[in-house]
Amino acid sequence: MSSSNLSNQGAAMGSDLFDVITQQDQVKGDVLAKNQKLLFDLKREISLSSKNNFTLDRDVKIIDKKIALLVKNRISLEDVLQSGEALDLNSKTTTIKDKSKREFYGQLFYLLQNNTHYIAQLAKLVKVGEIDNLLQCVMFTLYGNQYEEKEEHLLLSMFQKVLQEEFKEATSIGSLLRANTALTRMMTTYTRRGPGQQYLKQSLIKPLQNITNERDMNLEVNPSTVYEAYINDYETKTGKPSPLKRKVSPEECAQNPQVKEIIAPRIEKLISLGDAFLDSIIGSLDSVPYGIRWICKQIKELVEKKFAPNVTQSQTCGLIGGFFLLRYINPAIVTPTAFMLVENILPNSKKNLTYPAKMLQNLANNVMFGGVKEFFMEPLNVFLNKNRDRLNDFLEKLTKVENLDENLNMDQYVALGKSTETNITITLNEMYFVHSLLEQHINVLAPNPDDPLRLILSDLGPAAPQLSRAENANVELKLINRFADQQAESSNPDQIYTETKHLLFNVLREMATYNKQVPQSQQITSFAAMFQVAANAKNLELQDNLKKIVVNMKILIQKHNYAHNDQDMIGKMKKDLVNEFFNFDAHIQKSNSDLEKLKQVLAAIQEHNVFLQQQIKVYEEYLNNVKASYDTADSSKKKDKKKDKKDKDSKTTTTTTSGSSSPKSSKKGPFKFAYSQLEKDGMIIESEVPNDKRSMIFFNFTSEQPGIFDVVLMYRNVSVTEIRLQLDELLEMQSVGKVEYETDFIKLNVNLLIFLLNKTFVTGDNPVDKKK
């Protein structure tokens, strides 16, 4: 059905809306109603679970930090155990006993939710340490219903206010959005909500897997690193010192033919990997969440307004890219595990991933590689040159979205007959925290003595102090509009219109059932008659709704010139409603696809939850182990109390295993090596051993446990000193480019040491040992 056709029919039937309502397909109506109910429940579950994950994630970080401190003996085990015990506060709920207190808090949070300037101002006033808690409360509680258009709308309009402030203060384009501020935190927290995370999954998983699935891929193109890796590789494989000189200048490394040969194909590979990322990002334009695109649009408009006409397209795109790529996409590329895009990451992938991120970033910054910065990146300019226009075009398109009001109206159009009641799930501590922040900054937030915020705060009294984790609990808070009358006067006419239309629909539907029961001649057609029916039936809600319709229509006609008179107004609304009915199928289809999308979102959130629970379980096990060892230590010696994680791994393991039942079956060695031989092989780099004694020295290598080697220095068959080598430690040194293993008296070549240990203990093919 074409749109003109549709509106014609709408106009023709508009005069007799009752017919349409009575004739409307009851089955379809039920389907839609059921879907809407499902959607509502699903959205609620998503918002609760994602808040749950957010807190869980923070708990994991806190306990991780505390364990680190414990290891350093900075805090006691009891402190850590305490935070471990209270981890599951999610399921605990309570109610505020005091009814008036409950209502005042309901009024307070209604006011904050609907009048976004309070939070916008507050975010700029709070201290560094407070901002995260405030943002958590704002994003996941106050506007926590992430898929509810009204809350999204309000949250974004709050953003708009903070963004405008930021631009007002900016002195140059270059400094805009660069520092870490309340605004950039907000933008990030926003991208961490469900839709933002869903998009990252959709656009990045595939190109990421090109890299993270490759165990042996190496994309390093820094010639110094490649040069050293080449030497290490040669030495570890052959057991001979490399003829190449170490620690030469980067330029010299770059000139080395082997290095050149290694780097060239990597550059090719990087370009094709970069293309894969870009293709995927550009190709998914339509699935970028509305809110994120809207923020891009705001940035563009504000830049152009403030700096026009001295602003170039590349500057604008640089700023949009500064948000979209730098703060949203690239962090997910370099640390994909933190975004649940990849489960485990290989150490080599970490380094590999920084290259595509750098390529995308320079593309967005519109800066060529090389120059005074890393010279070896210059060959990647090929990628920049061929993609610059594509990216700018994409960033421009990103900003082509509707304004908030248009977007909201479109959504409300679908939300026929939705309940207007709003509940939020909030913890007692969140309530007290926000309350105390408002108290502290009331003079800035509400300078006017009869500001609604002041009135509510004075009714509430002083904020309660924060509760302990054990006492804290969730509250289901019903939001109440205390200033309903004043608000109708001042609120957006489009919103009043939509609300009135919904009220009219509800009233007419009720009238339609009434009309069915009476003969044609007595059917209701006028407002006066409807009031009569409502009064006779003692239906208070119907009476209220009718009154509200009349009041709203008056406002719309007199203040906003929406129509010439009541009749005109009603005709307009009827026409709209008829159009909505004709779109039933489209609504059902949309609600079905919404349901599908949201189910996926919920599944992803639950998956993340499982992951977080596992992490906590690991910590708990670790803490139990520590506790167990503390308990035994306590009963024996006091000094053992200061035992740390590392100690446990190395030295003490020998004593504990020997004490327990595990037999030392894996003992290997001793294997004997002459000092002079090791010196000749290039293993010994520096030594303090007097020259004349060297010929009398041997090293005895033994291993009682895989990966741990004891080396005894023998002088004329007398044991002089002992070194303990750990393979893990040596490999770690090699991976960070340390080639010298230092002891008190000699320095050894790490590569050759690894080669020797592998050859001697792992393959069992001992090249030097003659005695064994």
Place this chain on the structure above:
Amino acid sequence: MPLREFKIVVLGSGGVGKSALTVQFVQGIFVEKYDPTIEDSYRKQVEVDGNQCMLEILDTAGTEQFTAMRDLYMKNGQGFVLVYSIISNSTFNELPDLREQILRVKDCEDVPMVLVGNKCDLNDQRVIGTEQGAELSRKFGGCAFLEASAKNKVNVEQIFYDLIRQINRKNPVGPSKKEKKSVCMLL
């Protein structure tokens, strides 16, 4: 005396001038334009107190969204330059957390470190006084403190030289001199 290698990491909030300081030191050029860095690596050979040193300098991301990368380079770094901008309060306030994280990752109280208040050429816009910086350095266990300007090349070399000396003091060149019960005596 062989060439010693020093791994230095430059840290701090977005826009404080980490890249500007690094590039000024390595290339002797002031980069005027702000381009957010993800991670850049530079090498430079210098002579400090008569010793040849090869510096590997890692210029890191100040953008807070990249904090998950920090652990890795903190683990590998030997010395740290902590930079704030004297014209921004928030960049100054973020440093204690950063230092705390370094100490945690290093599992050590005494890590070679220099505190730097950059952009000291913009004195008219200053919001962090020199005394505040000195105070913070005292809180940081008396770590070295310098106000610098990447633009006017004020104190840029000093930052890196001081760090090299600190690293040298902590791990003296050659086999360590402590526990000098060494082999020579035992033999």
